[in-house]
Amino acid sequence: MGELVPAVTGRRPGIPVAAFKEVYRTQTVESALGDLADSANDSLRSTYERMIKAGGQRFSVKPASLPDMDDLYDELPNFGEVLDDIRKQVALCVNTDDRLELTPMLLLGDPGIGKTHFAKRLSGMLGTGYGFVGMSSLTAGWVLSGASSQWKNAKPGKVFDTLVHGDYANPVMVVDEIDKAGSDGQYDPLGALYSLLEIDTAREFVDEFAEVPIDAGEVIWVATANDARSIPEPILNRMNVYEIAAPDAEAARRIAQAIYREIRESHRWGDAFPVRLSDDALDKFARVAPREMRRLMTGAFGNARLARRDEIRPEDIETERGVKKARIGF
Secondary structure (H helix, E strand, O other): OOOEEOOOOOOOOOOOOOEEEEEEOOHHHHHHHHHHOOOOHHHHHHHHHHHHHHHEEEEEEEEOOOOOHHHHHHHHHHHHHHHHHHHHHHHHHOOOOOOOOOOOOOEOOOOOOHHHHHHHHHHHHHHOOEEEEEEOOOOOOOOHHHOOOOOOOOOHHHHEEEEEEEEEEOEEEEOOHHHHOOOOOOOOOOOHHHHHHHHHHOOOOOOOOOOOOEOOOOOOOEEEEOOOOOOOOOHHHHHEEOOOOOOOHHHHHHHHHHHOHHHHHHHHOHHHHHOOHHHHHHHOOOOHHHHHHHHHHHHHHHHHHHHHOOOOOOHOOOHHHHHHHHOOOO
């Protein structure tokens, strides 16, 4: 996999360890470019040229030591089982030359309980990249695997785009709302996953647009769904399936405090606010889903400032307004 070096991610003091991984062979791309006919798709030609210029090596990163995950357990208390399994798998590769291997995972649960947020936090903890594919409104089978360059407006798929144009060989790739992937009868939106979720076949993944093999064998897959019944059995068999419960009242309070801390610490104006929310404010935030908490909390900070206060009070939290917006789809 190459010599291990520190990867400068800028995320936190604990710098992850990285190796250089060849995601594609530039010689293969050069050969494909040379074989293009004069009438070939200009976008495909440009893609090959950019691939050659960028080179095929990307960072394959992993934690330098077993990470302290206490903050994640506090912030995402309803994801304890998932975090336990991730901790075990990370423990196997630290202090060795072995790459990080995480079994593809499917997070099942109601909308708004933090499934996508969990994937972003996982990416940050590992120090790697992040890719996202929302399946709820997509029907074309080429979203993941690309469309043939012979088609008008064809382009590469999300997997190719994330690996080739990103910095990492092992990004966290989220397939959001996988249970809502539609099909028009001609294309299967999930068809590419049959090979992508198997390491041996993922190492020689061919995007239908670029038509050159890329190594997607180190991608960390996280799928989310509300209901597993519409997901094909072969896909389910390739993943660890976790049922994520909605947080109870105490867990919801912990999530609210974690979101408050994150917002407060990411803005200079946050220094004026106390480190912790009041119990009354926490109780009110705990009545809404985690997805709503962040939006409501940002508004509550603003309301407190407009009232010339440096503390969020229950009256600053506009929960009724949040309910109305949710009903009309915003």
